[in-house]
Each structure stands twice: as C-alpha cells, then as structure tokens.
Amino acid sequence: ADSRGPRLLTDLNNAFRRDPNIDEYDILPVLEPKHNKCPFILRDHKLGVEAWAVKVLLKYAANRLIGWRGRLSSEKFLDSIELCNLSRAVLLFNPDNYTAWNIRKELIENSYLSISDDLMLGALILSKHPKSPETFIHRRWLFQQLLDHCLSSSSGSNTSCSAAGASTDAVNMEAIDVDVSAAPEPRDHLSGAFSLESSRLLKSHTQRELEICGGAADHYPSNYHAWSHRIWVVQHCLNSSLQVLLYELKMTEDWTRQHISDHSGFHYRQFLLSEIHRQRARLTSMHQLSSADLYSQEMAYVCDLIESFPGHEALWCHRRCLFQTVLRPEFLEANASTLLPSLNGHVPAADPMDTDATVVLRSAAITQELEHIVKTEGKNSHNYQETLAANYGKWLQKLL
DSSP: OOTHHHHHHHHHHHHHHHOTTOOEEEEEOOOSOOTTOOSEEEETTEEEEEHHHHHHHHHHHHHHHHHHHTTOGGGTTOOHHHHHHHHHHHHHHOTTOHHHHHHHHHHHHTTSSOHHHHHHHHHHHHHHOTTOHHHHHHHHHHHHHHHHHHHHHTTTOOOOOOOTTOOOSOOOTTSOOOOTTSOOOOOTTTTTTSOHHHHHHHHHHHHHHHHHHHHHHHHSTTOHHHHHHHHHIIIIISTTOHHHHHHHHHHHHHHHHHOTTOHHHHHHHHHHHHHHHHTHHHHHHHHSOOHHHHHHHHHHHHHHHHHHSOSOHHHHHHHHHHHHHHTSHHHHHHTHHHHGGGGTTSOTTSOTTOOOHHHHHHHHHHHHHHHHHHHHHTTOOOHHHHHHHHHHHHHHHHHO
C-alpha cells in the first residue's frame, strides 16, 4: 500500500476544516510531487488538487471503504467521522461510486451526518461533475428524507403553510416577481401537513437547489440529469405551485435564448407549460390568463428564435411539440377566431360534408402553419435551416 494515502487524507480533511465553505474544486496538472509540499491549494473557497495526489488518495480511501463494507478485520472498527471523511474523498474524484453514497445514506439514517452537510457536499461535487447521475439521485433521496421529516414533525398540527403567491391580482407576464422559496401550495392530500416551522429548512434548500440545477446546466450542455432533477424538485418540493411554474417559465426564457441548441432546456419549458395547462382553471381565476395564451406566446417565441438563429434542430423540435399540443380540441376552440379567416370559405383537407368543427379547425391550423413555413423559408439561405423547414413541412403534411 502507498504510505502517502493516510497523509493525503489528513491534508484533505484539514483543508475542509480550515474552510468548510469550499464551493468549487478542480485538478491541477501536476503529475509528480515537488518539494514535498501539500498537494492541496486553498484560496477564496476554491480548492486545487494536484493530479498525482488524486490517484493515490482515491485508491487509499476506496480500499478502506470496501474493506469496511466487507467487514475485513483491518477495517472493522471505522468510526462515523472516518467514514464521512473517506466517503467524501472517494466521491470528490469518483462521484458515481454508489457504494460511497450508500454509506453516507446509512450515516444520515443513524444521525451521524446531517442532510444539510451532505447537500453541501453534493453541490460541491456538481461544480466539478455537473452531469453526475448518482449525485442527483442521492440529492433526491436527501430531499425525500427532508420531506418525510417535515411531514412527520408536523403530524397532528393544524397549521399549514401559506400558498405561494396567493394573491388574486392579475399577473403581469413581463414582470413576474415570485420568491421560489415561498411555501408550496397545499394540495388536498397535503393540506395541513406542513407546519410553518418545519418547512423553513425545506424552503431554503429548495431555492438553493434550483440555483444548483441552473449552474449544472450552464456547465454541461444538454444536461438531462440536471433538468430532470429540476422537474422533480418543482413537482415534489414545490408541488408544482402555479406561481412557481410561471416564475420558472419567465426565468428560463432568457436561458433558452442563450442556449438555443439545448434540447433539455426546451423540454423543461414543455413540462412547465403542461403543468400550467393542468391548472388552467386556477390560472384563469387568479391571473386572468389562459393556457392557450401562454402556448401562443411560446409558439411566437420559438418562431422568433428560429428566424433569428437558423439551423438549430432543438428549436424545430420544440416547435413541433408545441404545435402538437395546439392541435388539441380545447386549444383549437380557443384560437378559432384566428383560424377561421384562413378557411376562405372552404375546408382544407377535410370532406366538405363533414360538419365536425374540430376537424375544420384542425385543418385550418395545419394549413396556416404550412403557409407560415413557406413564407419564412425564403427569408433564409441557411442550408440546414432549409432542410429542417422541409422536414417540418413534411411532418405537417402527414397530419392533414
């Protein structure tokens, strides 16, 4: 065994002891030790680790953890603090080691490690490994423990959290200002379950979690794991609060405008619109808006992006998804006033004897979309844009 392992683990522990608020770390391209100096460099909450030390430390810490898990005599009596330190050393450089995460789960369940500390470690790991699936899976488990704790601690209490954005005033879509840390809207099966006191910890972590998801998405393109985790947080920790959904829809508009090839970001907006549509009655009563209006705004938004930034398949995929939704009967009826003028006295792609209004409106919507494609296709000389437009047009033709 490499005798440098214990010393490196001690140096790493000392670094975290000197600065518990380390928020970023990276590996320095130092392949061999020099001048017998500590390989950990700490500046302004940033930790640098010389490359040669990573291999030695990871092997040492992983072997000790595996030995403890296998109940080997040499590692049989590791205490909780040492398990925390060893598992941290492993996960910093190999975050998809589910054995180390499971050991930390056991430490949390036995009250040797706090949820807040483990969330902080996970956030640090995501600064270096923003697409680590095991890290996001573990964070969902931590939030589930936090949710269960909130529910159990408030059992029997008649106090419930105030709904997020309970105001009945109309919302200005240009200036939505919602605190996503506000308490989630109580649903029927959770009404009265959250006490105000036990929800505060959850609220602070939830707001921070959305920021962490955004940072991970910035650091790794099309970060499916980060966006899927964000969906889970909105659904389970914020109960798909309508006000939070509207806030997220507004906030991610600028993000998608700056990441126009990111399929995952647009998929998140599709999720938001779908959840808002599911609460369309509340949307109308509270904010004097309809989900059809939001879909129309989104369609106009993506069409503007397509014209401004030609040749990006993610935009066309998003447009196709939106148009499939717009073809639902409830949306066709809501947009009837804009569709009927395009009929010009005839029913395109439908039997003239067919009096079904839905068929008429559906055909009119498809025809209108085809005409829009033809008009915009000639404005661009981008070859791939022409290919994407042609494929979209063929798809529309199949719907007729």
